[in-house]
Amino acid sequence: MAAASAAHRHSKRCRLSPVPLDSLADELLFLVLDRVAAADPRALKSFALASRACHAAESRHRRVLRPLRADLLPAALARYPSVSRLDLSLCARVPDAALAAVPSSLRAVDLSRSSGFGAAGIAALARTCPGLADLDLSNGVHLGDAAAAEVARMRKLQRLSLSRCKQVTDMGLGCVAVGCTDLRDLSLKWCIGITDLGLNLLALKCTKLTTLDLSYTMITKESLLSIIKLTNLQVLTLVGCIGIDDDALSSLEKEYSKSLQVLDMSHCQNVTDVGVSSIVKSIPNLLELNLSYCCPVTPSMVRSLQKVSKLQTLKLEGCKFMADGLKAIGSSCVSIRELSLSKSAGVTDTELSFAVSKLKNLLKLDITCCRNITDVSVVSITRSCTSLISLRMESCSHVSSGALQLIGKHCSQLEELDLTDSDLDGEGLKALTGCTNLSSLKIGICLRISDEGLTHIGKSCPKLRDIDLYRCGSISDDGVIQIAQGCPMLESINLSYCTELTDRSLMSLSKCTKLNTLEIRGCPRISSAGLSEIAMGCRLLSKLDIKKCCEINDVGMLYLSQFSHALRQINLSYCSVTDIGLLSLSSICGLQNMTIVHLAGITPNGLIAALMVCGGLTKVKLHEAFKAMMPLHMLKNVEARGCMFQWINKPFKVLYIFFQPACLPLRYV
Amino acid sequence: MDRGQNHIHGQSAANLCYQFGSDNPLLGMGIQQPFVPFTSPFGASSSTNIPHMDWNPATMLDNLTFIEDKIRQVKDVIRTMVDNGGQLPCRQGDLTQQQQVVNADLTCLIVQLISTAGSLLPSLKNSSFLSHPPAGHMDTVNHVGSSSSFIPNVTTISEENKEDMCSPEDYEELFKGFTDGAMEGGIEIDNVFVEEQDAKDGDEGGDASMDGENLPPGSYELLQLEKDEILAPHTHFCSICGKGFKRDANLRMHMRGHGDEYKSPAALAKPPRDASAEHELVKRYSCPFVGCKRNKLHKNFQPLKTILCVKNHYKRSHCEKSYTCSRCHTKKFSVMADLKTHEKHCGRDKWLCSCGTSFSRKDKLFAHVALFQGHTPALPADEPKNSSDQISRVGSHQEPAKFPSSMSSSFMWGTSSSDDRGLDIKGLAGCSEDILSTGNFGSFNFSFGPADGFTGEPSGSTFSVLPPEHFQSAQKKGKN
8 A cells, every 4th residue: 555655646746847837827727636536535645745836736626624733723724725615623722713713715604613712712703804704603602692792703604503502692693694695595493592572683684594493492383484584495304392382383374475486494393283283384385394303194185285295305203104294295395305204103014005196206215113014005105116226115114135135126316225124035135136326225134144145246236335233243354345346436334343354355455445434343353454455445434433352452453543534533442452552542633532441451540641642532432430530630631622521431341252142132123 | 710710710720839839748647736827718809818817707708708709600600501591412522611610611611610619618617517518519629628539530520511511521620720730840749659559450442442341432421531631630639728539538637637437437537429320320431642542533442441540541552651660770660550560570571582572471472572683582592501411420520530440440351452453363353333332441541443463543532441431521621
């Protein structure tokens, strides 16, 4: 790999040297660079290293900046002058001073995962970037009305997120409403300090709003009317609004919103089918309706959906289906493309069969945890909905393996298939050979599948990006090797508790260069040798779970620290890693999330040193015993940088339990 | 008749002038000398002020003669009214000119009767006078003394002479003298008691329409008090000394000073409500200000419910706002109670607009902001501006700069620069998705990406083990 990289660099230089880069127009050069970056995320870096001109061109090209730490910001901004989007989501702490130093060309700033700044920082941002159009202040639990008042100075703001800014009240929202009249997209999710007063003012002043998220706010009927009246509103999200009830919805009866296309009222516990029936009359152009965990599905309510002739997506997760409710969907909502019934009660074979027989255009169907359905439903699904691209039927355990074979035979357009916890066997996987577009396949806890079945997948599904083989205890290295060889696009693989797997699997997976997520929890035969191959081969690896891989030791960590610079998240519990491995690991400065529980070789000193070195940490899980052993001021110091500790108090489990898959608890319930 | 009326005006005005002007500090509790300012209220023959007239039998006889005379006149007037009564319509709005003249006469006579009879009282020292009033219209007069209430007095008159004295508008003359006297004397009248009572009794605004008691015209008796009547500072007058009070309770307390007979429980008790009041017609009031919505001539006339409503309405709507808030010096009120209410909240208007207007209620502010383009809610200036200061202090007080470097170097066993270079030569390090992530290996910084290698620019990103707190505090120091 090292040689390849060097050759890469060399060839670029050779190619570019006869033609001076300066003679190439920037526009053309940028088009080239865009393509290069799309093909290989690391290629731009190689390009920048080729020459001064390349370096300068790369500097001019970059539009999006995502620094790892706020203290790198001044240098990064100096290098990339034409950056228009600044994503600080990796910087746990962003001081006010850092925000004051940004260039005025910025159009978008993302502070959704940052803390440490206040109203003063936002004021500085508003001063230096008057043209800012997109600002994300989500999770700003420390931001209050003062910050909102500073936001209001950004007159050209079009998109603003104040999610979980719980201290913002009507006063702050009033400032924003008056100041940012150009707003198109506003999220006030979890802004529990906001009441109808502020929302009414918002609806009055910000008439250009197209997307509004009011989830978990205190909105009631007092302001719902003025919100619905917004002439440009297309997407309205009202998740978990307890103030929205049938009374509020029926008060809208005489109003019409021609623009509203997406309405999400999931988890509105005070809404019943009567309220839904009355509001759908007001929104004739609705495309998507989400009533998950909201109300019982009655035939009369579903029939009222007939008035919404363009409805394409209907989500009824966790709803209780009354008799004939599902049948009514088949007869009333003929236009829908996407139907979600996951975790709903009352879904029976007869009703589901009837519904899907009418919905021949269905593209996506989610019947997760509809435990009563049997082969009858699957037969009618596969018979009528042949154009399905997504089918999720996790935990439909009454469906036999024979019926599952029908899925592969009839639904050849499938891109996403979830058969977790089913009776799937090798024949079922063989039937999937027709689904060449398959990109996501979740077949965890399918204990009957074997290497032979995986061979079929490996041979016929070259576009596979995501495969979940959780607890498929009967597969071995050969099956994984077939997947790794046949699916070069693989980005994510879950091999947890596939206890037969050895380092050979990882060696083959190391050829999947796009792999970014690897879960090999509870694979006791995998050692540092396999992990080192992964580290060297899969340079984009960002999520790694090696919990209970007790053969993995410091050597694996050393390789990770040297090669896996993209690593963001790691779970090390029960491994044989010591202070040395941990410290080398902590040199990966992008590391944000660590779980370090039950490691015999870790001492408090080593732990605190690793925590101090690793500046970008945002979340660390540690055993509670360490809390007393580490100096408090050190912990405070780490916390002050934006890191959050989670103290685990579970007893140490003896590891031989993982060789007995029969008695394992089920993860997918 | 006119002559007498004018005379009495002048006379009583002069009396009051003297009364208030001379020994007003004592008057507040002037029980010991209630007779000092007393003067003869009647005609030219007895126009001189006699300080101790109460013991002068001649004067008393004169007075009695005068009263007899007046009673006879009153009887005459009533008789003429009774004669014409059949032809007169009972509706207030149709009062004829003639009736008004008659009423004016009657008013004048009764005022004279009251004054004279009052002057007799101290000399008679007869409490039975109160309990057994003379027949006829003297009973009207006596109400001044017995019930000690101006307002019931008016209503008594009007109910007794319902058919001929339907409108009380002419009673303005009745107390004009008192009012004028007060005005001329320049007495600053303390309104507090009445005003507080007013406040309790509520607002006059929209009474008739709001409480659903929207009586159709004609189903109630409409009364209209005149301006001076409304603005009269006192409504209860001592029948002995003429001193005015706002409350009849106060008057009863005052009366105790006039003798033991006023100290009996019966005399001190609150006068019982007239039992016949329940049967009488509901009363509504009209504002004397022509053009006002509360004026009976207005197209959409809405009557006022009580006299208190009339008073408050008239003061609020048609009088100068003379009470200024002592705190903000901007808000003005014409009703003292309004000022008191305002002063309770003045300075605590926490809902501010960018235009400088402040509101006591949030919804008022938002209505204001919604109404005016460009106005925005303003936050109070004393609010702590930066909450992040507190957060950063948590970390900064530990002096992160003193992180033991020896400790860190001892841990960074595998990260010596030579080690790194070795890796770099192999081309293994320094390739990651994000160019910015390459600079840091272990706790030691080599460079900021590959940039330094080519441009030779000073490594702006040199950082150490120190947490960002250090960076932040350094920034802060620089700012300060």
